[in-house]
Amino acid sequence: MEVSDQDLVARVQSGDGDAFRTLVERYSRSVFRLAFRMTDEELKVYALNSLLHSAPDRALPLLEKILTSTASPQLKERALFVLTQIKGAEGQPSPARPILLRIAQGGANPDLQRKAVDYLGQIADRDSSILQTLSQIKTKEAQDYLVELLNK
Numbered sequence: 001m002e003v004s005d006q007d008l009v010a011r012v013q014s015g016d017g018d019a020f021r022t023l024v025e026r027y028s029r030s031v032f033r034l035a036f037r038m039t040d041e042e043l044k045v046y047a048l049n050s051l052l053h054s055a056p057d058r059a060l061p062l063l064e065k066i067l068t069s070t071a072s073p074q075l076k077e078r079a080l081f082v083l084t085q086i087k088g089a090e091g092q093p094s095p096a097r098p099i100l101l102r103i104a105q106g107g108a109n110p111d112l113q114r115k116a117v118d119y120l121g122q123i124a125d126r127d128s129s130i131l132q133t134l135s136q137i138k139t140k141e142a143q144d145y146l147v148e149l150l151n152k
Contacts, residue, residue: 041072048078056086056095064099067112076112084119 003022011019048066051059059082066079080103086096094100104116 041075044071044075045078048075048082051082052085059086060096060099063096067099067103073109073111076109077115080112080115080119 003019005023005026008019008023012023048063051062063079063083067076067083071079080100083096083100084094086094088094088097100116100120104113104120106113
């Protein structure tokens with residue numbers, strides 16, 4: 001009788017190398033076929049998603065590089081989202097905030113700038129440095145968030 005995937009995963013999590021080998025053998029062809037059919041852009045998006053589980057000191061430089069590169073708008077938008085998911089230590093602001101602030105202040109694609117302003121508006125909650133930055137950005141979205149936050 002074949003062992004279920006759930007049982008194999010549980011065994012892998014407890015350090016069973018043979019269970020891991022069984023899973024690899026079971027799914028390597030399917031994964032290869034899927035990866036072969038995916039476009040380069042889709043693979044990059046999946047790679048970006050994996051940064052959600054990386055340490056900030058590893059993820060931040062990669063995300064910033066993508067955001068300031070000639071990458072596609074879709075890839076930059078995903079990188080911006082992943083950036084917003086990086087949390088700071090207990091009671092500390094996110095280490096991603098300076099990058100997000102730079103994108104919001106301009107110099108980037110206007111759509112990306114709008115998205116950054118949108119994300120900043122969601123996390124600002126009377127944070128004075130974010131409020132100050134939003135007040136200096138001349139987009140309608142930034143001004144709307146600033147008015148909304150000040151009226152809370």
